[in-house]
Amino acid sequence: MNRCLKYHLDTVHTYESIRKPHFINWNDYPSPFKVYNTTSFKLPPFPTENSLPFLKAFFNGEESLSSQFLSFEEISALCFAMNGITKIETFGTEPFMFRSAPSAGALYPFELYLFIKRLSVPDGIYHYQPLNHSLELLSEGDYSKELESIFCIELNSNILPIISFIHPRSAWKYRKRAYRYCLLDCGHLLFNGLIYLKSIKKPAAVISQFCDAKANSFMNFDKTEFVAAAINIGSTKRKNFSTSITPIKFPSSSQIAQNPIILKEIAETHTEGNISSCKDVEPIHLKSSTSKVDIDTASLAVNRTIFKRRSRRNFTAEFLEEKFFYLTVRALNTHINSDWKSRINALIIATNIKNIPDGIYRITDKEAVLLSCGNFSEEIAYLSLGQSFLSRANLNIIFCADLVNSTCHNYREILLEAGIKGEIIYLLAESKNLGACGVGAFFDIDLKEFLNLKAEEYPVYIVSIGTI
Numbered sequence: 001m002n003r004c005l006k007y008h009l010d011t012v013h014t015y016e017s018i019r020k021p022h023f024i025n026w027n028d029y030p031s032p033f034k035v036y037n038t039t040s041f042k043l044p045p046f047p048t049e050n051s052l053p054f055l056k057a058f059f060n061g062e063e064s065l066s067s068q069f070l071s072f073e074e075i076s077a078l079c080f081a082m083n084g085i086t087k088i089e090t091f092g093t094e095p096f097m098f099r100s101a102p103s104a105g106a107l108y109p110f111e112l113y114l115f116i117k118r119l120s121v122p123d124g125i126y127h128y129q130p131l132n133h134s135l136e137l138l139s140e141g142d143y144s145k146e147l148e149s150i151f152c153i154e155l156n157s158n159i160l161p162i163i164s165f166i167h168p169r170s171a172w173k174y175r176k177r178a179y180r181y182c183l184l185d186c187g188h189l190l191f192n193g194l195i196y197l198k199s200i201k202k203p204a205a206v207i208s209q210f211c212d213a214k215a216n217s218f219m220n221f222d223k224t225e226f227v228a229a230a231i232n233i234g235s236t237k238r239k240n241f242s243t244s245i246t247p248i249k250f251p252s253s254s255q256i257a258q259n260p261i262i263l264k265e266i267a268e269t270h271t272e273g274n275i276s277s278c279k280d281v282e283p284i285h286l287k288s289s290t291s292k293v294d295i296d297t298a299s300l301a302v303n304r305t306i307f308k309r310r311s312r313r314n315f316t317a318e319f320l321e322e323k324f325f326y327l328t329v330r331a332l333n334t335h336i337n338s339d340w341k342s343r344i345n346a347l348i349i350a351t352n353i354k355n356i357p358d359g360i361y362r363i364t365d366k367e368a369v370l371l372s373c374g375n376f377s378e379e380i381a382y383l384s385l386g387q388s389f390l391s392r393a394n395l396n397i398i399f400c401a402d403l404v405n406s407t408c409h410n411y412r413e414i415l416l417e418a419g420i421k422g423e424i425i426y427l428l429a430e431s432k433n434l435g436a437c438g439v440g441a442f443f444d445i446d447l448k449e450f451l452n453l454k455a456e457e458y459p460v461y462i463v464s465i466g467t468i
Contacts, residue, residue, distance in 0.1 A: 004411035005403050007269040008458065011177040012444035018385060022175055030169040030257040032097075032108040033131050038251040040134040041121050043076035046084055051303040052199045054431035055327075058424070059293040059334070063203040068157045068234030072119050074200060075159055079128040079135075081196035081306050082161070082189050083112045099130065100306050101188040102426060104181035104440050109169040110189050110228075113138075113219065115147055115160040125219075125248060139248045149243035150218060151210040152278035157202075157233035162215075163189055166225045167267070168260035179266045181440050183412060184461055186228040187419015188426070188438075192306055193231050194336065195427065199302040204233045205337035206420070208413050209281040212274035220250045223267045224260065229416060236286055236337070240278040273408035287335040297323060299431035309426055312435030315392035315466025322355045324432060328395060328465070329368045331428050336420055340413040343406065344421060344460075347451055349396040351377045360451065371452075383450060384442045384462060393464035397425055398447070404456035418461040425463045435468035 052061065070078065080100065087098040099108055114135070117123040124140040148155050163186050170178035170185075190206055197204040207230040215227040275281060300308070332346045346363040350356055358375045361368040381391035390396055399418040406414065422438050429436035439462040447459050 002408055003272045004269055004406070004408040007179070007265065008403055008411070011180065013385065013441060014443060014445070024173060028172070028257050028259050030107065030172045030260060031254060032169065033254070034111055034127070034166070035129065035131065035254040036127055036136040036138060036251045037253065038136050038138065040129060040136045043079065043133045043135060044073055046077055046080035046303065046307065048303050048307045049301060051301040053299045054195070054302050054305045054427060055295045055297065055299040057195060057199040057302050058331070059295055061198040062201055063198070064201045068202065069118070070157065070159050070202070070233070072121070075114070075116065075119070077303070078161065078193060078196050079112060079114070080133060081303070082193045083110065083128055083130050084133060085130050086307050086309070097130070098310070100309065101185070101192050101423065102309070102311050102438055103185045103188070104170060104438070105173050107169045107173060108185070109165045109167060109182045110186050111164045111166065111225070112189070113162040113164065115143055115162070116158065117142055117144065118158045138250045145241070145243045146218060146245055148239060149211070149241035149245065150214045151207050151230050151232070152238055152240065152281045153207060153232045154235040154237040154239050155232070156235040159233060161193060161231045162219070163228050163230065164219070164221065164225050165228050166256060168224050168256050168262050171261040171263050171266065172257070175261070176263060176265055178263070179269060180415060180460070183228065183415035184419035184422065184438070184440060187416045188423040190229060190231065190416065191420045191423035195302055196306070197231070197233060202233050203236070204231050205236055205284045205286070205339070206416070207232050207339055208416055209275055209339045209409070211276060211278065212271070213276065214245045217247050218245050220247050224256065224262055226270055236284045238278070238281060238283055269408070273412050275409060282339050284337060284339050285341060286337050293330065297327070305427050305431040309430045311437045312468055313389035313437050314468050315389055315435055315464070316468060317352060317392040318467040320353045320394040320467055322353060324434070325350065325353050325356050325395070328397070328425065328428065329363055331424050332363050332397070332421065333365060334424070336417070338417070340417070342417060343401050343410060343414050344417050345400045345457065346421070347398045347400065349376050349380050349398070350394065351375055352394055379450060383447045384439050387439065389437065390439065390464050393466040395465040397463045397465070398451065398459050399461040400453055400457050400459050402456045403458045414460060422461055422463045425465060429465045434465055436463060436465045438463050
């Protein structure tokens, strides 16, 4: 049994485990913001209108290689789409800031860094600061060669977004299971970046296979923060570079918490999946050219959809149009440009959909195959730790994967992909004025048995959709 399968099995929820809660110290709530003590550059506001309709961009978005550079305004919009503050609510006397990408427990373990060159700001490594929608300059200079060597890519754009996660933020509430949520949340962030780039016709791919030790050393990260992925814009070529890497000396930054929950199990599980050389990375797997999808339904614009997205649980259990069921199936089968081959399988528990029998469906390459007929809304709610809103959902989508025959690096990719596909569903629902909510907590083994999954297959994520 590899370390990551062992980690996954060690962190399953059971009837007994959820009745042994750990102590949560609200006086040591982790800050969701990392603030660097450095020069910052204010970014222009996020344009919520005048972007492509979400469905058109997602299914039929065109990509152009004629210009792989982004303007300052486009970089600003990309940052906001991935990690911007979209809403502020007051709980008691404290304001709470919600982000464009969803996060388990709204703990936001992810951070967004960018290498930028040939713009009105100095060339260098930046940190995106959601608090005031600005770029914090961490180190000035052209780091193209170093980043090509780290990520094993040809860098043809003037920007490279780099996504990291800080596990103690999520571990404060979720302890060892937090590693799952960190990667799922990074997947949410990644898709927001991909769909924004697609809406402005920029080809892009997720890079999850890179020289980990070099990356984390270069970014001057400790054992609480790790690089999870990057988005390469324009070029889809892999390169084997051998540039020497010198760690950057970053400015000082704010604390996560006074007494952060640092778990060596998470750090050790993550580093078990490290890649040490560009010789060990896969090529980027691109979507094969296909005919355009006939979309006969309107949707909100991409930027508006991202800005409006919330985790909504107020499902009404009213009937859902048949057309949306097939849109969802099509979305789940849409390829994401990345350096891994998909290992995610999806099942749908459908309830109250016009002309579609209630039941459990497995999504294949071409269609949804009915496995079991019946109303299973109460069962999926119970199996998700009794969260009643799942019983009112029209679609409960369960993402599953073979964890037995996967390496530790595959495990990372599985959770990143589940997060990406989960965010596709989130935004698909939001674009059609439906509700959606991700669910990372469930009785793992009971759900596996209920769905009659293969011995090597385990559920990793659920996203629910419903009328609101």
